[in-house]
Amino acid sequence: MENGRIVADKGLREVIAADTHLSDIDGEKGTLSYVGYEIDDLAAHSSFEEVVHLLHHLELPTARQLEALSAFLAAERDLHPFQVQLMGTLAEQTSPMSMLRTSVSASSAFDPDGWDESEDAQARKALRLIAKTASLLTTYHRLRTGMEIVPPNPALGHAADFLWMLHGEEPDPEDVRVLDTTFVLYADHTMNASTFTARIVASTLADMFSAITAAIGTLKGPLHGGANEEAMKSFEEVGKPENAEAYVRDRLERHEKIFGFGHAVYKTYDPRATVLKRLSREACDRAGKAQLHEIAEAIEVATFEQKGLYPNVDFYAAAVFHVLGIPTDLMTPVFAAARMAGWTAHVREQYADNKVIRPGSRYIGPPERTWTPVDQRG
Numbered sequence: 001m002e003n004g005r006i007v008a009d010k011g012l013r014e015v016i017a018a019d020t021h022l023s024d025i026d027g028e029k030g031t032l033s034y035v036g037y038e039i040d041d042l043a044a045h046s047s048f049e050e051v052v053h054l055l056h057h058l059e060l061p062t063a064r065q066l067e068a069l070s071a072f073l074a075a076e077r078d079l080h081p082f083q084v085q086l087m088g089t090l091a092e093q094t095s096p097m098s099m100l101r102t103s104v105s106a107s108s109a110f111d112p113d114g115w116d117e118s119e120d121a122q123a124r125k126a127l128r129l130i131a132k133t134a135s136l137l138t139t140y141h142r143l144r145t146g147m148e149i150v151p152p153n154p155a156l157g158h159a160a161d162f163l164w165m166l167h168g169e170e171p172d173p174e175d176v177r178v179l180d181t182t183f184v185l186y187a188d189h190t191m192n193a194s195t196f197t198a199r200i201v202a203s204t205l206a207d208m209f210s211a212i213t214a215a216i217g218t219l220k221g222p223l224h225g226g227a228n229e230e231a232m233k234s235f236e237e238v239g240k241p242e243n244a245e246a247y248v249r250d251r252l253e254r255h256e257k258i259f260g261f262g263h264a265v266y267k268t269y270d271p272r273a274t275v276l277k278r279l280s281r282e283a284c285d286r287a288g289k290a291q292l293h294e295i296a297e298a299i300e301v302a303t304f305e306q307k308g309l310y311p312n313v314d315f316y317a318a319a320v321f322h323v324l325g326i327p328t329d330l331m332t333p334v335f336a337a338a339r340m341a342g343w344t345a346h347v348r349e350q351y352a353d354n355k356v357i358r359p360g361s362r363y364i365g366p367p368e369r370t371w372t373p374v375d376q377r378g
Contacts, residue, residue: 017357018199021058022345023188030268034188035059043275048158048183048338049073052130055188055345056123069127070157076131077152077161080110083132084139084149091144096137096333097220101213103136104129108209115207122351125208126344133337134158138165141330159183162337167325175324178283182320185272185313186335188342190265194218194225198343202350203357211347212340219336227314228331230259232322235295244298248306258303260315269310276316287323 023034032039034051035058042051046060049070053061061069079087086106090099111128113121135152142149142165150168152161159180163171189195198215202208219225238247251258263270277297284293296319303309314335321331 015359017191017196018350019353020190020346020349022055022342022349023190025190025265027263027265027267030266030271032189032271039185039271040275043181043184043272046184048180048187048341051184051187052127052341055341056126056348071154072127073131073158074152074154074156074161076128077135077154077165079132079135079139080107082110083107083136087136087139088143091140096140096329097216097225097336099140100133100136100333100336101216101220103140104133104216105209105213107132108207111209117205117207117351119348119352122208122348126348129208129212129344130337130340131158133340134162135165137330137333137337138162141166141327142168163324174286175283178279178320179324181275181279182317183338183341185275186317186338188339188345189313192224193221194339195343195346198347199350200357202347203354205351205354208344208347212343215339215343216336219332219339225332225335227259227312228318228321228335229328230257231296231315231318232328232331234259234299235292235319235322238295238299240291241294241298244295245302245306248299248302252306258299258307258309260318261303261307261309261311263310263312266310266312270312272313273311273316276313276320277311280316280319283320283323289323292319292322 021035023032025032034042035054037046037054037060042054046054047066050060050066052073053059053065053069057065083103083106086103087099090102094102107129111125113124139149147168150165153164156164157176157180160171160176163175163179191199194215197218198211201211201214222230234247238244248258280293280296284290296316300311300315303311317335318328318331321334322328326334
């Protein structure tokens with residue numbers, strides 16, 4: 001209320017849209033947890049597969065459960081022949097995010113559970129989406145660059161198999177560790193725009209593929225996804241650390257964003273960025289690209305000094321993805337590949353305790369009017 005008048009909460013920042021067991025943020029303290037586990041603890045000790053189980057079952061897996069989950073994901077990374085054929089067309093005609101949106105939608109036609117909407121079927125659909133997203137991205141990239149498709153290797157974990165299918169060579173164990181940790185960091189993040197979109201669609205009892213397709217479409221927007229790609233472009237534009245201060249000043253004077261900084265929720269350092277900054281230093285040093293990390297650090301210092309902003313998850317992720325050989329325009333789709341764990345868990349949570357999401361609105365148009373015939377209108 002403002003002066004006795006209802007005021008719209010633009011952006012719904014103060015609106016609680018759902019109860020969830022999945023993740024929680026304290027923006028003032030700069031903390032993030034999944035099902036009660038702090039993100040830095042999970043990043044240090046858990047694999048992406050363990051986090052997938054945690055988000056979908058609300059408990060970390062036993063050794064037997066982890067083995068079963070890993071085997072299911074490995075078996076489901078194979079694509080249907082039609083998906084591979086479709087990917088050839090998409091590789092010629094679309095951007096990576098458009099490809100992912102379209103191919104996930106098309107995947108509904110080939111899911112073995114069809115239109116079975118039972119709880120068990122939804123769980124299997126969720127895991128297939130997590131598994132196949134990695135294959136969709138790598139198949140697309142291999143085809144668009146004229147390389148042979150590399151089939152998944154069921155002996156590899158999820159992060160390792162992604163790098164194997166992307167590059168066609170056995171991945172370095174340290175690269176696998178870095179990517180796996182990055183997947184953990186991106187797996188969920190409370191009621192962000194794409195997750196909210198997925199839950200809205202699920203609340204109508206539309207199928208999971210429709211909900212996830214809508215989430216991808218939301219992530220495609222530059223105000224949600226894409227900051228990692230823009231951050232990488234800024235590193236290339238800056239060129240060397242000593243140029244960072246002038247670069248930041250020039251963008252701010254022109255009222256342009258410094259991509260990868262600030263957050264709608266965090267008022268301090270994004271806890272995921274803390275981990276990624278360390279991973280960026282390690283990965284860049286190991287790849288012989290120490291200057292890339294130094295450029296990023298210099299931009300961080302200049303942005304805080306001139307604007308008082310902290311980096312978010314996407315800033316140092318850009319450097320990490322780059323040294324892992326992930327093309328710049330695939331960085332947001334890789335974000336989606338990790339967030340598939342959280343999106344699908346939120347969709348299942350919505351189905352389990354559902355009420356159609358239908359917020360109100362405040363009318364600010366003209367007052368009541370009377371219709372007049374066309375020949376009497378001024």
